[in-house]
Amino acid sequence: CAFRVCLIAFSWHEMRRYQLNCYHYGAVIDVCAKTCMWTRALQFFSDMMKRKIESSTIAVNAAISACGRSCEWEKASQLHGMMAQSVLEINGTTFSATMDACSRGGKWEEGRKQHRRQQSSP
Numbered sequence: 001c002a003f004r005v006c007l008i009a010f011s012w013h014e015m016r017r018y019q020l021n022c023y024h025y026g027a028v029i030d031v032c033a034k035t036c037m038w039t040r041a042l043q044f045f046s047d048m049m050k051r052k053i054e055s056s057t058i059a060v061n062a063a064i065s066a067c068g069r070s071c072e073w074e075k076a077s078q079l080h081g082m083m084a085q086s087v088l089e090i091n092g093t094t095f096s097a098t099m100d101a102c103s104r105g106g107k108w109e110e111g112r113k114q115h116r117r118q119q120s121s122p
Helices: 002-015 022-034 038-050 057-069 073-084 092-104 108-120
Strands: none
Touching: 022 038, 022 057, 038 057, 057 073, 057 092, 073 092, 073 108, 092 108
16 A cells, blocks of 8 residues: 555654654655555644645645645635745646645635735735
8 A cells, every 4th residue: 555655654753853844744645645545644744734744846736735635625715725825836736736625615716815825926
């Protein structure tokens, strides 16, 4: 199972006190999101933020995707907004994941608002 392999590798790095970065977290978050372990994905994202590890577009997109799969549209919208206020690149994957999360929560209009806000930003 991809999740177990990824988790073992992540734990191995952590036990050896390697400095984990956004790419390690992004990989685990992405695997969790794709293997229906959405709660774990969001836990890893939360852990990354608590440890003040600089985020990446890939990690945030994976977290937004996990939000969509767990019907956490508000959290997805918040993460999208956080990206808009940071130096992270908002790309097509970001918009797609945000729209998917909002649609699954019956709030597709919120996803459109995020898109419009981003387009009107300099």
